[in-house]
Amino acid sequence: MPLYKYRCSNCGYEFTILHSMNEKPDITCELCGGKAEKMIGKVGISFKGSGFYLTDSKKGNSNSPLKDNKNETSNEKVTN
Numbered sequence: 001m002p003l004y005k006y007r008c009s010n011c012g013y014e015f016t017i018l019h020s021m022n023e024k025p026d027i028t029c030e031l032c033g034g035k036a037e038k039m040i041g042k043v044g045i046s047f048k049g050s051g052f053y054l055t056d057s058k059k060g061n062s063n064s065p066l067k068d069n070k071n072e073t074s075n076e077k078v079t080n
């Protein structure tokens with residue numbers, strides 16, 4: 001079951017309650033007994049695996065076409 005954060009509309013006290021997603025409880029403040037409203041907050045995201053960071057693209061196959069093109073262009077001489 002998920003945790004939900006609530007804020008009292010009377011005194012501003014914030015607290016957390018565990019209840020089902022389908023449940024629509026009538027939550028009251030733990031301190032003053034006023035009506036509490038569900039808060040909308042940020043969701044934590046965790047990126048796992050490869051391909052999410054700039055340094056991940058530098059690992060791997062040394063025969064990468066991008067790497068070969070860089071070496072060829074840096075060794076060429078420009079003549080006019």
